[in-house]
Amino acid sequence: MATPADELRHRIEAATAMRRLSHAMMAHQVDEGTLAEMTTAANQLADRIEGGNRRQHPFKGTANFSMPEPGAEPVPDEPKHLFSDSIVSGRANPMGMEASLWKEGEEAVMEVVLGPAFEGAPDRAHGGVMAALIDELMGQVLGIIGTPAFTGRLTVTYRNPTPLGQTMIGRARATDWTGRKITMTAEMRSGDLLIAEAEALFIAVSPEHFASGASSPKE
Numbered sequence: 650m651a652t653p654a655d656e657l658r659h660r661i662e663a664a665t666a667m668r669r670l671s672h673a674m675m676a677h678q679v680d681e682g683t684l685a686e687m688t689t690a691a692n693q694l695a696d697r698i699e700g701g702n703r704r705q706h707p708f709k710g711t712a713n714f715s716m717p718e719p720g721a722e723p724v725p726d727e728p729k730h731l732f733s734d735s736i737v738s739g740r741a742n743p744m745g746m747e748a749s750l751w752k753e754g755e756e757a758v759m760e761v762v763l764g765p766a767f768e769g770a771p772d773r774a775h776g777g778v779m780a781a782l783i784d785e786l787m788g789q790v791l792g793i794i795g796t797p798a799f800t801g802r803l804t805v806t807y808r809n810p811t812p813l814g815q816t817m818i819g820r821a822r823a824t825d826w827t828g829r830k831i832t833m834t835a836e837m838r839s840g841d842l843l844i845a846e847a848e849a850l851f852i853a854v855s856p857e858h859f860a861s862g863a864s865s866p867k868e
Contacts, residue, residue, distance in 0.1 A: 657733060660741040667743035668766070676765035724752045724792040737785035748782060750789050757789035759819040759837075767813065774811035779837065783847045786821045787833045791851065794823055798831055798851035805847045815839050829853040 651659075670687075679687075725731075731750050733741040738748045738759075748761035761782060769775030784803055791798050811817075821835035831851040837844045 657741060661733065664741050664743040664745065668745065668747070668764070671743070671766040672764040674766075675768065724750070724757065724789050726753075727751050731789070735785065737781055746778070746782065748785065750786070752789070752793050753820075755793060756820050756822045757786055757793060759786045759789075759821075760816060761819070762816050763811070763813050765813060770810075772810075772813060774813055776805075776807060776811070779807065779811050779845050780805050780847075782817075782819060783821070783835050783837065783845065784849075786819045786835055786837075787847075787849055787851070790821050790823050790833055791831075794826070794831075796831075796853045797856050798829075798853040801830075801850040801852045803847060803849040805845055807845050808843045809839075809845075811837075811844055812839050817844060 674687075729749060729751060730740045730747060731738045733739045736742050736744055737746050738750055739745050740747060746761055746763060746767065748759050750757065750759050752758065759782065763774045763778065767774045767778045769778075780803060783805060784800055787800075787803075817837050817839045819835060819837040821833055823831055823833050825832040829852050831853055833849045833851065834847065835849075836846040
């Protein structure tokens with residue numbers, strides 16, 4: 650009988666293959682026959698999967714909001730792909746960005762290389778991709794300070810085009826925590842080049858509320 654670890658490994662393998670296919674399709678010309686073959690195979694597999702049972706979000710029903718996988722530390726001290734289902738840092742998400750996250754002191758740190766599927770303007774990533782990366786990065790600060798929260802406001806200032814195929818390093822930290830309001834700042838760089846910087850307001854909630862799936866309570 651397959652264990653949860655076996656299931657996760659197989660999900661990661663399948664998602665990795667699908668991400669490879671997505672990047673290849675965006676970066677290369679594809680003939681009509683291959684596209685037709687892809688369409689048929691994808692629809693057949695989707696029909697089989699959609700006939701199965703629904704999955705529950707890993708956080709739903711648990712107050713242990715910050716744990717990437719059972720038994721793992723909330724925010725590691727070395728680069729890891731956290732939260733397997735995340736579109737930003739999860740390897741089991743076929744639409745994911747495969748960002749690695751870790752902590753250095755009180756800062757959350759991210760490393761990511763964006764592939765062709767995230768292209769917006771020619772040779773640049775879509776601006777919304779950068780916003781998602783920074784939001785996830787700031788989310789790891791919550792694990793460091795030990796409280797769940799929802800994003801209330803996120804302001805991103807784009808300083809340079811977001812590159813494809815180049816390593817970017819992001820850093821985020823909390824700058825103020827008053828009541829339920831948590832203020833954060835972050836930046837993303839490619840080498841010495843500042844790509845984007847951001848500031849955000851997060852609203853803290855109880856772990857039980859975070860895991861319930863309910864809408865965020867008002868301030």
